[in-house]
Amino acid sequence: MADAGRDLVLGLGMGVVVRRDEEEAERGRRDRDARRELEFGTGRCGGWSSPEPPAVRLTLLPGLVPHLGLPWPSPSSETNRHLEASTTRGFDVNRAPSLSVAGAAAAAEEDEAGAAAAAAAASSSPNNSAGSFPTDFSSAQGQGAPGGGADRACSRASDDDDGGSARKKLRLSKEQSAFLEESFKEHATLNPKQKLALAKQLNLRPRQVEVWFQNRRARTKLKQTEVDCEYLKRCCETLTEENRRLQKELAELRALKTVHPFYMHLPATTLSMCPSCERVASNSAAPAAAPAAPASSPSPATTGIAAASAPPEQQRPSSFAALFSSPLNRPLASHAQPQPQAPTS
DNA sequence: TATCTTGAGGTTGTTACTTCA
DNA sequence: GATGAAGTAACAACCTCAAGA
Numbered sequence: 320m321a322d323a324g325r326d327l328v329l330g331l332g333m334g335v336v337v338r339r340d341e342e343e344a345e346r347g348r349r350d351r352d353a354r355r356e357l358e359f360g361t362g363r364c365g366g367w368s369s370p371e372p373p374a375v376r377l378t379l380l381p382g383l384v385p386h387l388g389l390p391w392p393s394p395s396s397e398t399n400r401h402l403e404a405s406t407t408r409g410f411d412v413n414r415a416p417s418l419s420v421a422g423a424a425a426a427a428e429e430d431e432a433g434a435a436a437a438a439a440a441a442s443s444s445p446n447n448s449a450g451s452f453p454t455d456f457s458s459a460q461g462q463g464a465p466g467g468g469a470d471r472a473c474s475r476a477s478d479d480d481d482g483g484s485a486r487k488k489l490r491l492s493k494e495q496s497a498f499l500e501e502s503f504k505e506h507a508t509l510n511p512k513q514k515l516a517l518a519k520q521l522n523l524r525p526r527q528v529e530v531w532f533q534n535r536r537a538r539t540k541l542k543q544t545e546v547d548c549e550y551l552k553r554c555c556e557t558l559t560e561e562n563r564r565l566q567k568e569l570a571e572l573r574a575l576k577t578v579h580p581f582y583m584h585l586p587a588t589t590l591s592m593c594p595s596c597e598r599v600a601s602n603s604a605a606p607a608a609a610p611a612a613p614a615s616s617p618s619p620a621t622t623g624i625a626a627a628s629a630p631p632e633q634q635r636p637s638s639f640a641a642l643f644s645s646p647l648n649r650p651l652a653s654h655a656q657p658q659p660q661a662p663t664s
Numbered sequence: 665t666a667t668c669t670t671g672a673g674g675t676t677g678t679t680a681c682t683t684c685a
Numbered sequence: 686g687a688t689g690a691a692g693t694a695a696c697a698a699c700c701t702c703a704a705g706a
Contacts, residue, residue, distance in 0.1 A: 488706070489671065496670095508697085529696090531674055537698070538670085 378542050491531070493519050499528070 491499070502509075502517055509517065509532055511525075518525040 491671080527671080533697075534670065534672080540698090
C-alpha cells in the first residue's frame, strides 16, 4: 500500500523532493536498523544465522514446567523457530539473503519494472545462491509451476491492475512458497532491502513478499498460541488435581487434630511440619530450630503448614506418623517438595 | 457444497525521524 | 544551539474477506 503510493508519487514526477525524502527515509531506516543491530545483534539475534533462544512465548511458564513435570510442547518445532525469529529483531541490513546489495538497490524501481525486466534481473542476479533451490521463478511464472503441474495463477498478473477494486486472489507457485518458507526460517521479518531482494528473486512485488511474511507471522503465532493453550490446559488440570489432593490432605489433618485434642494446647502457629521428612517442631519447644529465616513464599505443597528448617536431630525426634498413630494417618504425599527453608510462623 | 488454506485489504498502535516555532 | 510539539513514514499486529484447493 505504502509502497504503491510512494511509487505512484515517484511516477508522477515529483522527483527531486520525493527522492530526497526517500533518501532521508532510507537513511533513517538504515540508522534505525543499525541501532537495532546494535541492540539485538550482539548475539546475532534474528540475524541471518541461526536464531537465538526464544525471546517470548510465555516465559513465565517454563519455570513452572519442571515443577509440574510437563515438557513444554515441541520447543524446537518449526513454529517455535519461526516465532523465535519473529520475536527477535535486528537484522543485518547490510546483508541480503542471496542477492547483492547492489542488485537489491537496483530493484528499488521494482514496481515499475515489467515482468521482462524482473525476469532479466532475476536471471542476472550475481549469486542466486539458494543452494540447489530453484530460483529462476520468472520462467515458471508465465508457464505455471514446472514440477507440480498445477498451473497456478501467475502472481505477476496483479501488477498492472492494482487499481481494480476487486480483491484478486493470486496463488504463489510451489517454488515461490517454498522459497519464502526457507527465507522465513532464516528470518521472520524483513528489512526493506531483504524484501526487495526477495521480491526480485521471486519475481514478485515487494508488497506481496511483505504480505506473505505478515500472514506467515500471524499464522505461526496463532498456531503457537494454540499449542501453548493446550499445554496450559494440561497444566491447569494438573494443578487442579494437586489442589484437590492437598485439600483432602488438609481436611484429614484437621480431623486428626480434633481426634487428638491433647495436642491442642500447643499454639497452632508453633506447630510446624516438614511435609517431606514428616517431622514436627514447635517454636516454643525449640526456638532455635526456626531461626529468623527470610520469609520465603511457601510452596503450594506446604501452604498453610509451616515447615521446619532445622536439622532433624535438633527437631522433635518423633515423626508426624509417630505422633498420630491413628488409622487415618498416612504418609504425606511422596511427591511433596522438600522445603529447606522454614517460613516464619 | 462445505471446509480449510492463504493472499490480500483495512485499521490501529508504535517507533523513529524531520520540521518548525 | 537546545527543546518540545506536530507531522510523517514505516512497520507489526490484528481482523477480515474472499479466491482457490
